Amino acid sequence: MKAAGVKTGEPIWEALVKCSGGIYVKRDFRWYEVLSRLMRDLVHETSTRVEYYSIDEFFFQAEGRGERSFQDLAEMMRDRIWDRMGIPVTVGIARTRTLAKLISDAAKPHGALAVMGKEAEDAYRADKPVTEITGIAGRRAARLAPWGIASCLDLARADRRLVRKLLTASGETLWWELNGEPVQAIHSKRPAHKALSRGGSFGESTAEPVVLYAWLVRNLERLIEELRFHQVAAGRLTVVVRYKSGLTGAGVAAPAVPSDRFDVLLETARPCLRRAWMRGEPATHMHLIAENLASRGQCAPGLFDPPAQRVQAEAVARVKERINDRHGRFSLRSAATLYLPAIYRDVANAYDICDVRGKICF
Amino acid sequence: MCVGIALAWSELPTELIRRHNLERRVHERGGEREVRFLYRDRQPRLPIWRDGRLQIVRWGNGRVQSRLLPPTGWTWQATVEEGYWRNLDAVLVDIPASLGFERGVWFRIRQGIRGVLVPDEHGVAVVYMICEPSSHYYQIMTRSTRMPILIDERI
Numbered sequence: 189m190k191a192a193g194v195k196t197g198e199p200i201w202e203a204l205v206k207c208s209g210g211i212y213v214k215r216d217f218r219w220y221e222v223l224s225r226l227m228r229d230l231v232h233e234t235s236t237r238v239e240y241y242s243i244d245e246f247f248f249q250a251e252g253r254g255e256r257s258f259q260d261l262a263e264m265m266r267d268r269i270w271d272r273m274g275i276p277v278t279v280g281i282a283r284t285r286t287l288a289k290l291i292s293d294a295a296k297p298h299g300a301l302a303v304m305g306k307e308a309e310d311a312y313r314a315d316k317p318v319t320e321i322t323g324i325a326g327r328r329a330a331r332l333a334p335w336g337i338a339s340c341l342d343l344a345r346a347d348r349r350l351v352r353k354l355l356t357a358s359g360e361t362l363w364w365e366l367n368g369e370p371v372q373a374i375h376s377k378r379p380a381h382k383a384l385s386r387g388g389s390f391g392e393s394t395a396e397p398v399v400l401y402a403w404l405v406r407n408l409e410r411l412i413e414e415l416r417f418h419q420v421a422a423g424r425l426t427v428v429v430r431y432k433s434g435l436t437g438a439g440v441a442a443p444a445v446p447s448d449r450f451d452v453l454l455e456t457a458r459p460c461l462r463r464a465w466m467r468g469e470p471a472t473h474m475h476l477i478a479e480n481l482a483s484r485g486q487c488a489p490g491l492f493d494p495p496a497q498r499v500q501a502e503a504v505a506r507v508k509e510r511i512n513d514r515h516g517r518f519s520l521r522s523a524a525t526l527y528l529p530a531i532y533r534d535v536a537n538a539y540d541i542c543d544v545r546g547k548i549c550f
Numbered sequence: 551m552c553v554g555i556a557l558a559w560s561e562l563p564t565e566l567i568r569r570h571n572l573e574r575r576v577h578e579r580g581g582e583r584e585v586r587f588l589y590r591d592r593q594p595r596l597p598i599w600r601d602g603r604l605q606i607v608r609w610g611n612g613r614v615q616s617r618l619l620p621p622t623g624w625t626w627q628a629t630v631e632e633g634y635w636r637n638l639d640a641v642l643v644d645i646p647a648s649l650g651f652e653r654g655v656w657f658r659i660r661q662g663i664r665g666v667l668v669p670d671e672h673g674v675a676v677v678y679m680i681c682e683p684s685s686h687y688y689q690i691m692t693r694s695t696r697m698p699i700l701i702d703e704r705i
Contacts, residue, residue, distance in 0.1 A: 200655060200690075200691055201693075204654050204655060208654065209579055209580075209656070210656065211579075211649060211656045211657065211658055212655055212656065212657045212658070212691055213657070213658040214657075214658070214687065214705045391686050391687070391690075392686050530685065530686065533704065534685065534687070534704055535704065536687075536704075536705075
């Protein structure tokens with residue numbers, strides 16, 4: 189379908205015009221995770237340092253051995269994944285992460301390319317627009333355009349101080365990387381989260397307050413699962429609601445002390461939803477974001493939180509966890525979510541891409 | 551309404567292919583051969599599993615070969631539950647399929663589709679696909695308000 193010009197995220201009716209024989213498959217993130225982890229293990233066989241960047245992207249430290257060139261390594265890795273898993277992948281090897289990503293994009297589909305050295309890199313940098321670089325999108329590209337910086341090569345040859353002025357320190361990082369200086373590390377373990385969030389599209393827009401509240405509770409239950417997994421408590425909650433009209437509503441609140449308790453966080457999130465809510469406007473998306481994360485063991489108990497209530501809430505949370513571990517996710521859930529029967533009936537909603545843990549990128 | 555299904559060529563026994571002249575229904579997709587059963591075909595047929603045997607039977611009564619059976623190829627799940635088909639000696643069957651086709655969209659099917667098999671007044675076996683109101687996903691995908699009942703699967 190890619191060969192026919194179908195792009196990622198393109199609606200089916202538009203894709204149909206380009207590729208009438210395409211097959212449409214419903215998402216299955218559990219299966220994608222199995223494949224993703226298998227692929228990561230295969231990459232590990234040839235490199236000791238692998239970063240689980242996203243569900244289908246990995247960065248690895250290319251290690252040349254004996255007679256084997258980097259080009260041989262790239263081809264071997266691509267062929268090994270194809271032979272053992274039947275998945276066509278593209279492998280790019282270069283002096284830095286940013287260059288490797290550019291080169292792997294140039295080698296698509298199912299290519300393997302190692303490009304080392306400034307002159308060879310220039311050929312790939314010259315014809316690629318700056319927006320091909322991860323971290324430079326429309327707004328940043330517009331800031332560069334008046335200075336005649338349109339391609340990756342333009343950016344690499346631009347004055348470093350100018351790039352820093354236009355794109356801040358993160359832009360300067362990209363400038364070094366484009367010039368072959370590796371400044372972005374390969375993280376073999378995911379750094380601790382600064383924020384955790386759960387949410388997404390409703391599928392079907394809704395203006396019903398009870399349905400919106402049901403979504404808030406669903407997203408909160410998912411968020412609490414994640415907080416408990418990482419053993420952190422939320423110091424601040426943000427509820428963002430996006431509407432069909434293009435408008436966005438948001439509400440922010442903080443519990444008295446950082447918490448991962450359902451009752452406390454629901455009481456915090458409820459007024460946030462009230463602030464984000466626009467009467468009569470059909471909403472399409474909701475996001476619940478936990479910030480100011482504090483390590484769970486280091487949170488002081490609230491002054492006005494009766495110890496008996498705290499113990500009881502913790503006991504309920506544990507029972508809920510155990511039942512859901514044994515009988516399946518969301519087997520025991522808040523009755524407020526009963527307004528979303530179709531969502532819980534569809535098993536595809538039981539596991540989302542954000543539930544695949546350990547990757548750096550969403 | 552799902553107006554067609556496809557089954558991999560390798561899923562069908564050679565004897566069945568020969569007997570029902572299925573070669574004319576063969577198409578190639580991505581280098582793999584598949585047999586397409588479309589309702590718009592001059593002889594609409596569907597494969598079914600009955601009593602542990604794979605058979606090819608007539609799909610619905612679109613050309614009104616029977617005066618007894620409804621002139622369509624689909625039936626609602628609610629109609630089946632109300633007992634309409636019981637009086638016609640119908641039995642439930644499975645329609646194996648790897649792909650379904652609706653409004654120009656081919657979609658993956660893991661096992662197959664539920665159907666009812668019924669004899670017409672001439673004793674010819676006729677299969678109807680069982681439908682239900684579309685799920686939101688199916689409606690977005692195909693823009694159709696009804697979807698086939700898939701076996702152990704919900705899309």
